[in-house]
Amino acid sequence: MIFRNILQFLPAYATLTFAAQTPLDDPYNSPPLLPKSESSELLSLHRKLVEHESITGNEEGVGKWLTSYLESKKFTVKLQEVTSKRYNLLAYGSKKKTSILVTSHIDTVPPFWPYYYNETSDVIGGRGSVDAKASVAAQIIAVQGLEGKLLDDISLLFVVGEETGGDGMKHFSSLINDPDSPSAHTYDVVIFGEPTEGKLVCGHKGMLGFTVKVKGKAAHSGYPWLGVSANDVLVEALGRLLVLRDNLPWSEKYGNTTMNIGKVQGGVAANVVAETAEARIAVRLAAATPKIVQGMVLDALEDVKSSVEKLGGTLEIEWSGEGYPPIDIDCDIESFEKLTVNYGTDVPNLKGDHKRYLYGPGSIFVAHSDHEALKKKDLEQAVLDFRRLIVETSEMHHQEHLEM
Incomplete structure (x- = not known):
């Protein structure tokens, strides 16, 4: 009965391809996953x-175009200004307050790489082709293919700023969770789109970012004892952090906590004792909380901080926000393969008591690279998978309400 109820929301063709398919690698021998017209619409939307x-901070152009596209498909689109000329897009059909929210992000990392499609190899590439415009396009086409009450109970949200801290999703969350806001509304199910290799994610690591800033005293390099080298102090501090890196919390589910020293800079010239230096560091938490790891970092650098202060310098740690612990995500849909991932998402930035799912086409291993790309069949399969995920989570939520 439940399966029959699910199928009633799908067009006739979708019932023929409801189960996940594994097409052959040869695109010429692969069975079609979508009707020709829907596949053409998907490829055109993704390409645009x-x-x-x-790139984060410059989302206005794609936001305007996407607004026009969604409005042409009879969606109501509401823009939410996050900062000047940067807007989230919230789209819905006949009902403003829906039970299901389907969301991804429209910003990308730099630099821009142009779009290409190699029909012989079936490969589509370019900046954002995977992360996360593949999810955006597949989500829209998946929702458009639904019918009846289920279609009316879905909203689409496309946010800015995911790649640099999630200011778009945080802004949206502040609106819907503020009881005094006209946008206040609670969703029962939220489906997030990110590159997950077509699998359902059961959780991802937490995040903690910080910058070690050192200030010393400039001097001529021929007389280094007259100065305090910020570079020397920073190198010593980083050495302590490398030792700490091998002793950070771990878990069976997420593996080891990792620490990446991402950017180091200091000094002005080889013949000048460096007055300032800094290093930006990202920690991916597999266990514990940001507060616990913050304490470990402070303990590791305590002696270095005391030493440089005695010489008249300073060592400060600037935290990039509060961070967040490992994020467990719902993955109770049996028909999907499962995995955990090491990257961060907007999942923790949307506060509230809702079921949350994370899925998308393409691999994180090519995202943020100069060879970011995915296969056409994976993009098409994502349409079927998003549609299946929407239907099954909706049916599950409905059953839970009946049993309450």
């Missing part, structure tokens, strides 16, 4: 999204 450069 990728062709619009939307």
